[in-house]
Structures are given as structure tokens and as C-alpha cells.
Amino acid sequence: MSRLSVLSAASKVAGRGSITDLHEISMSPWIKQVCLVLAAVFMLSSTTESKKDEALYCSACMAIAEEMNYSVSQTDPKKTIHVGGFRLKPDGSLMDKKVPLARSETYLNELLEEVCNSMSDYALYEDPDTKEKSYKRFAPRGNDGVNFPDFKNFKFDGPESSSALKFACESIVEELEDDIISLFSSEADHVAKTLCSEVSGHCKSSVFQHSEL
Structure with a gap:
């Protein structure tokens, strides 16, 4: 009608x-x-x-912070990049500012575009003492020390597990891209705690309030 x-x-x-x-x-x-x-x-x-799995999303957030920290630490601190574009100072001279490459917005954006691909190096880990579960990196890097998690405590549930972690990672990056870049560009202290507990709220539970944050 x-x-x-x-x-x-x-x-x-x-x-x-x-x-x-x-x-x-x-x-x-x-x-x-x-x-x-x-x-x-x-x-x-x-x-x-x-219904969001806190262990999954908290672990993904922690992994983002860990991978970004590692990538930044592996970048030559002497490398710099010009920022400021072609803006002029009040006296008419060209504004020319240099910042460390590893802390530049351009470089951090590039790292963020690739960070979730590293989730395939993570798997579900069960703490042998507390039985708490979280996703940790099982593929050691060349300079990883003796404190790397014991391989026998990892649970490999096939590609679905790594896909779920990657999806959680991509969701966090999409939602918090500006916050992540801001934290790393300003060289903030305790980035993982700030990002994963305070900003995103993915690690609020007391289960995840450990020294690793």
C-alpha cells in the first residue's frame, strides 16, 4: 500500500x-x-x-608490540629521514627536520603493513605451572636468549590457529593504527602495557597482568 x-x-x-x-x-x-x-x-x-577471545586478542596485541619493538631495534639508529615537507619557517627559510628513520611515521606504517604476517611464527602456549594459555612466538630469532619458551609446551592446532591470530592482529591494527604509530614514534615507555591494557583493553583481565606487560 x-x-x-x-x-x-x-x-x-x-x-x-x-x-x-x-x-x-x-x-x-x-x-x-x-x-x-x-x-x-x-x-x-x-x-x-x-565473545572476543581475550587470550587471542591480548596475545595478538602483545605480539604486535613485540614484533614492532624488534623491528625498530634492528634498524640502524644512525639512519634519519627528512620530515616537514616543503613548509616554510616564519623567516622564509625551508623547514628541514630530521628524525630517526625507525621512529618516523612513514617507516612505522611500513612495519605495520607487514607485522601481522609474523603471526605464523606464534602458537598457543600453556604455562606448565599456572596452566594459563596465551599465544607466544615459537620460532626463535638468532639473538633470542636462553629464556625462550620451552617448545614442548606449545600446542599446534593447525593453520586455523595461526589464521585466527592473524585476523585478531589485523583487526587491532585497523582499529588502532594511529595509536600504535603514536606510541612508537614518541618512544613511549612500556608500549605493550599502554597499548594492550590501557588503550585497547584487550589485556584487562588479571590473568594477563604479568611482568611481560
Whole structure:
């Protein structure tokens, strides 16, 4: 039924009434539908958030911080990059500012584009003492010390496990890209704790409040 038909029918039933009244009669069902849709979206969003695996998302966030820290540490500290573009100073001279390459926004963006590919080097790890589970790097780097997690405590659940961690990583990077770059460019202390506990909230549970943060 068209809106004009609804208005006509409403007019006949009411016998009288202003145009505003008729609009209210015809629009009420639409308003109710919109409210129902918004309520459904809100409930779905809340349910999705509540179903997030904290061990998975906290581990992904920690892995991002670890991989970024490692990449930055492996970059020659003597390398610099010009920033500021072609902006002029008040005296008319060209603004020329150099910053360490490893802390530049351009370089950090490049690292972020690749960081989630490193999630294939992580697997589910069960602490032999506490039985707590988290994802840790199982593939040691050349300069990793003797404190690397014992390989026998890793649980390899196939490619699905690594895909889930990569998806969580990509979700965090997409959502918090600016925050991640800001933390690393400013050489903030305790980046992992700030990013994963305070900014993202993925490591809020007491289970994950360990010294590694």
C-alpha cells in the first residue's frame, strides 16, 4: 500500500485531523522499524564484543608490540629521514627536520603493513605451572636468549590457529593504527602495557597482568 493510500485511509477513519497527525500515523511504523533495527545492531555488536577471545586478542596485541619493538631495534639508529615537507619557517627559510628513520611515521606504517604476517611464527602456549594459555612466538630469532619458551609446551592446532591470530592482529591494527604509530614514534615507555591494557583493553583481565606487560 502506498503512503497516499495510507493517508487516505487514515483520513477516512479519523474523519478529521491535521496533515501533521496523518504524517505521525503513517510514519510511526517506520520509526518503530528503525528503532528495532538499531536495537538489533547494538545487541549484535555487544554480543560480538563479549565473545572476543581475550587470550587471542591480548596475545595478538602483545605480539604486535613485540614484533614492532624488534623491528625498530634492528634498524640502524644512525639512519634519519627528512620530515616537514616543503613548509616554510616564519623567516622564509625551508623547514628541514630530521628524525630517526625507525621512529618516523612513514617507516612505522611500513612495519605495520607487514607485522601481522609474523603471526605464523606464534602458537598457543600453556604455562606448565599456572596452566594459563596465551599465544607466544615459537620460532626463535638468532639473538633470542636462553629464556625462550620451552617448545614442548606449545600446542599446534593447525593453520586455523595461526589464521585466527592473524585476523585478531589485523583487526587491532585497523582499529588502532594511529595509536600504535603514536606510541612508537614518541618512544613511549612500556608500549605493550599502554597499548594492550590501557588503550585497547584487550589485556584487562588479571590473568594477563604479568611482568611481560
